Amino acid sequence: MSEKKAMLGHKVRRLRRDLKMTQAQMAEEIGVSPSYLNLIEANQRPLTVPLLLKIASVYGIDMASFAEDDETRLVASLREVFADPLFEAGDIKTQDMKEFAAVAPTLGQAVVALYRAYREAREDLGGLAEKVADRDKLQVMGAQAFPQEEVSEFFQAEQNHFPELEEAAEEMWISADLDSGNLQGSLSAYLEKRHGVRVRLMPQPVMGGAICRYDRHSKRVLISEMLDSGGRVFHLAAQTALLGQGAALEAASGRGAFGHAESRLLARVSLANYFASALMMPYGRFLTAAREVRYDIEILQRRFVASYEQVCQRLTSLQRPGAKGVPFFFARTDQAGNMSKRFSAAPGFHFARFGGACPRWNIHDAFRQPGQMQTQIARMPDGSAYLSIVRSVSKPGGGWKQPARHFAIAIGCDIAHAGQLVYADGLDLSNLDAATPVGVNCRVCPRLDCTQRAFPPLSHRLAVDEHIRGISSYVSVGAGV
Numbered sequence: 288m289s290e291k292k293a294m295l296g297h298k299v300r301r302l303r304r305d306l307k308m309t310q311a312q313m314a315e316e317i318g319v320s321p322s323y324l325n326l327i328e329a330n331q332r333p334l335t336v337p338l339l340l341k342i343a344s345v346y347g348i349d350m351a352s353f354a355e356d357d358e359t360r361l362v363a364s365l366r367e368v369f370a371d372p373l374f375e376a377g378d379i380k381t382q383d384m385k386e387f388a389a390v391a392p393t394l395g396q397a398v399v400a401l402y403r404a405y406r407e408a409r410e411d412l413g414g415l416a417e418k419v420a421d422r423d424k425l426q427v428m429g430a431q432a433f434p435q436e437e438v439s440e441f442f443q444a445e446q447n448h449f450p451e452l453e454e455a456a457e458e459m460w461i462s463a464d465l466d467s468g469n470l471q472g473s474l475s476a477y478l479e480k481r482h483g484v485r486v487r488l489m490p491q492p493v494m495g496g497a498i499c500r501y502d503r504h505s506k507r508v509l510i511s512e513m514l515d516s517g518g519r520v521f522h523l524a525a526q527t528a529l530l531g532q533g534a535a536l537e538a539a540s541g542r543g544a545f546g547h548a549e550s551r552l553l554a555r556v557s558l559a560n561y562f563a564s565a566l567m568m569p570y571g572r573f574l575t576a577a578r579e580v581r582y583d584i585e586i587l588q589r590r591f592v593a594s595y596e597q598v599c600q601r602l603t604s605l606q607r608p609g610a611k612g613v614p615f616f617f618a619r620t621d622q623a624g625n626m627s628k629r630f631s632a633a634p635g636f637h638f639a640r641f642g643g644a645c646p647r648w649n650i651h652d653a654f655r656q657p658g659q660m661q662t663q664i665a666r667m668p669d670g671s672a673y674l675s676i677v678r679s680v681s682k683p684g685g686g687w688k689q690p691a692r693h694f695a696i697a698i699g700c701d702i703a704h705a706g707q708l709v710y711a712d713g714l715d716l717s718n719l720d721a722a723t724p725v726g727v728n729c730r731v732c733p734r735l736d737c738t739q740r741a742f743p744p745l746s747h748r749l750a751v752d753e754h755i756r757g758i759s760s761y762v763s764v765g766a767g768v
Contacts, residue, residue, distance in 0.1 A: 302342070306346070310325055366731060434552075437550040442557065443631070452528075457565075484508055484526075485506065487508070491686055497511065498513060514683060525563040564593075564604070568598070570605070573601060582613060582710075620644070622654055622695075645725045645727065653678055679694065679696070731744065
């Protein structure tokens, strides 16, 4: 454990207070003196690995709860918040944010949530102003649609790992006597036997814009002919979860603090999808296979009869204590750059909550070579580096009048884990000077020499000199140019 990671006194102090113990009481239970525990809590002594193991054993906690990932992610979010010109006069330093995140993480999350609400309200106000200005477009604005953001934050907080759903999927393999060679057939038989529900493959004109629909009245699951075999199995498995795994779904979603009824419903659907992935790619078998083939996504696709995107998302969920896979980040964007899915188990890799992604990130290159895997070693402003693998994928449409949808998928990990991936072969992982400088997004990126800026950084005033023209309008031009 590095020195930086070992200074975790604030977390020990928070644990002690949660347990309603004095320093003397905790010191006696973990076998140190009260004065030494006081030094640890004040970050004047490191939390050694043996002592961390002792604390985990005595209080029955997961050592991962002492990781810095959550705080690092919170600091990155706070940096985005306080980069807004609204706080320009505050002179808030990065160290202030780090201390805030360490001492009062709940308040920090509240600040981020409050700022998010402020930004969304401001955007809605701007939209309303446009509608009022054009009377032909004036209409009543509906309620703010934030459910996807809430569900995304919920999955991030849970590290995209839900033990109750993993266990339910493993139990179902046994109780339903599923056949890995004919998962679609055995799932169909299970649905009919267990729930009296029949599965029917339907023509596209009958299904219209739907690819899967459960008809409660006739007790039928209708599957569109446009889905491939992996898609059919996935939707059958998800419907199986909705019909028979209500307790597990409620237990998982119950940990989320949702502000909208729609968020809870969307979370339930997303958790059913998680169950479907866990059923198609059982944890133990999938993790073993992933390690054996060095996380070769295309091989895993064929072996588990799943789509590229399903495999990538499943890789991010391998967070079981004692049997973890590589900590990946995952993102999905459309051709306009809208990020519809995001998750990061990779410490330090953050996605912008407000605004688009960095134009230097290779996720934007995926559409230039459809279906081709592309790699990039990306270096963030704080010096951390990551291996990013991107590829475009297509989702089935409904024929000529409903064309297929195209997305770019990015998956990657910290450079320290990159050697475990087949995609790192031939790359010089030690030469970080050759890595591509990447930021969170233009608004918060501190790099003033980037020629691909779309906006000036919020943390710097825009300097305009009418006598100097640069490659970009927002790049600082040296006097010697």
